[in-house]
Amino acid sequence: MDLEKKKSEQTRDRIYSVAVRLFQTEGYDETTMRQIAAESKTALGSTYYHFKNKEEIVLMFYKQSQKDAKTQCNKFNESTTDFKLRLKNILLYRLESFSKYKKFLSVLARNAGDPNHLLSPFSRETKEIREEAIGMIRDSLATSKLKLKGELLTLLPELLWLYQMSIVYFWISDNSKGSEKTKLLISESLDLIFKLIKISSFPFFRNILGPMFRIYRVVKSI
Amino acid sequence: MDLEKKKSEQTRDRIYSVAVRLFQTEGYDETTMRQIAAESKTALGSTYYHFKNKEEIVLMFYKQSQKDAKTQCNKFNESTTDFKLRLKNILLYRLESFSKYKKFLSVLARNAGDPNHLLSPFSRETKEIREEAIGMIRDSLATSKLKLKGELLTLLPELLWLYQMSIVYFWISDNSKGSEKTKLLISESLDLIFKLIKISSFPFFRNILGPMFRIYRVVKSI
DNA sequence: GTCTATAACCGGATAGAC
DNA sequence: GTCTATCCGGTTATAGAC
Numbered sequence: 001m002d003l004e005k006k007k008s009e010q011t012r013d014r015i016y017s018v019a020v021r022l023f024q025t026e027g028y029d030e031t032t033m034r035q036i037a038a039e040s041k042t043a044l045g046s047t048y049y050h051f052k053n054k055e056e057i058v059l060m061f062y063k064q065s066q067k068d069a070k071t072q073c074n075k076f077n078e079s080t081t082d083f084k085l086r087l088k089n090i091l092l093y094r095l096e097s098f099s100k101y102k103k104f105l106s107v108l109a110r111n112a113g114d115p116n117h118l119l120s121p122f123s124r125e126t127k128e129i130r131e132e133a134i135g136m137i138r139d140s141l142a143t144s145k146l147k148l149k150g151e152l153l154t155l156l157p158e159l160l161w162l163y164q165m166s167i168v169y170f171w172i173s174d175n176s177k178g179s180e181k182t183k184l185l186i187s188e189s190l191d192l193i194f195k196l197i198k199i200s201s202f203p204f205f206r207n208i209l210g211p212m213f214r215i216y217r218v219v220k221s222i
Numbered sequence: 223m224d225l226e227k228k229k230s231e232q233t234r235d236r237i238y239s240v241a242v243r244l245f246q247t248e249g250y251d252e253t254t255m256r257q258i259a260a261e262s263k264t265a266l267g268s269t270y271y272h273f274k275n276k277e278e279i280v281l282m283f284y285k286q287s288q289k290d291a292k293t294q295c296n297k298f299n300e301s302t303t304d305f306k307l308r309l310k311n312i313l314l315y316r317l318e319s320f321s322k323y324k325k326f327l328s329v330l331a332r333n334a335g336d337p338n339h340l341l342s343p344f345s346r347e348t349k350e351i352r353e354e355a356i357g358m359i360r361d362s363l364a365t366s367k368l369k370l371k372g373e374l375l376t377l378l379p380e381l382l383w384l385y386q387m388s389i390v391y392f393w394i395s396d397n398s399k400g401s402e403k404t405k406l407l408i409s410e411s412l413d414l415i416f417k418l419i420k421i422s423s424f425p426f427f428r429n430i431l432g433p434m435f436r437i438y439r440v441v442k443s444i
Numbered sequence: 445g446t447c448t449a450t451a452a453c454c455g456g457a458t459a460g461a462c
Numbered sequence: 463g464t465c466t467a468t469c470c471g472g473t474t475a476t477a478g479a480c
Contacts, residue, residue, distance in 0.1 A: 043448045113335030192433045211414045265465045
């Protein structure tokens with residue numbers, strides 16, 4: 001039974017690697033299920049036995065990415081308790097590990113905005129991955145030397161996850177050499193974020209932060 | 223020749239009305255081109271002669287909406303020079319005129335985030351419509367009694383267009399009765415926006431607004 | 445439970461005759 | 463401009479082998 005299971009997993013993995021390679025080299029739309037089946041020496045029916053549909057192959061890619069990110073993040077966090085550095089590491093590692101799959105990911109980005117789409121980062125199907133990613137940021141913050149309290153402490157991790165998604169999304173369309181524009185965006189925006197965090201406790205800022213949180217809660221409530 | 227042209231336009235209009243009706247009643251995905259062809263008493267090939275593809279029918283819907291919005295906006299602006307009221311009118315009219323097509327629009331929203339998609343509000347194909355919509359806001363601001371200067375005056379219209387898109391997008395997923403959540407969001411966010419505009423000229427705010435504008439320019443540059 | 449082979453369905457899109 | 467026939471690829475169905 002264990003051997004049986006292994007065999008099945010091998011087939012699944014074989015289909016998966018072939019698919020991801022083809023997605024990147026040929027393009028996601030251009031890669032047909034028939035082609036994936038052929039190149040992984042599996043019958044079309046078999047491919048559908050292992051993956052409910054084409055998109056589920058991509059879901060496996062997401063899961064794998066998040067798993068890798070977590071491992072790397074934990075390791076990096078041992079090196080510093082500076083939250084800004086930790087956050088920057090999370091961003092840069094994401095981009096670095098995605099860089100091989102840019103073509104592929106740019107096609108997937110088209111579904112980002114639709115919470116009902118399987119592959120959207122806001123979908124029910126990606127909820128687990130999303131929560132892991134947010135949790136990773138939350139841990140990085142909690143064990144850092146940056147001490148926050150109140151609503152900001154609660155909401156910041158998910159806001160920063162949103163921020164991270166925006167950076168990835170920007171990067172996907174960024175064709176500047178060496179992704180220099182993305183790097184500029186990251187450094188400028190990180191500076192701004194930490195400046196805002198710093199002044200967020202100032203009294204005159206409560207008049208602004210309060211309404212902002214209220215709006216965010218309304219948005220989240222749907 | 224003129225009669226010939228009219229005939230063609232009639233066919234096009236017939237296909238269009240049938241399509242939009244079906245999109246709303248049956249759903250966009252559920253409505254097939256074959257069905258549109260059949261119900262408008264046109265052959266499938268003919269339908270494709272008038273509309274390059276299914277999405278181009280939707281593009282016509284966008285154009286029509288923006289045209290209506292402009293007419294209504296111009297009329298409303300005669301009644302007041304208060305920019306906040308004018309902006310609120312733009313938002314509310316959009317939602318009111320869209321309310322009939324909510325089901326249909328919710329499916330379209332899935333492509334919102336992909337600038338390469340024909341139907342995205344950020345696409346090349348929708349550029350003309352987008353610029354009309356921004357121009358409408360720009361005019362409403364320029365002829366209002368709110369006097370701004372510098373970068374804020376230049377950028378505010380497109381930022382508010384983005385804001386408007388977010389509201390529409392939120393509304394699409396808002397199933398609260400009477401869209402009360404959207405209305406709450408609008409009033410809260412409008413208050414915040416105008417509060418921010420007011421304090422934007424304060425000296426301590428330049429330290430924040432400057433970086434924000436810089437970031438926005440980087441984002442726009444891709 | 446894992447896999448193959450093959451045919452068929454469905455709907456967007458196109459070709460080409462009239 | 464209009465029509466019919468056809469392609470194409472995601473997906474499903476079926477029947478059977480190990």
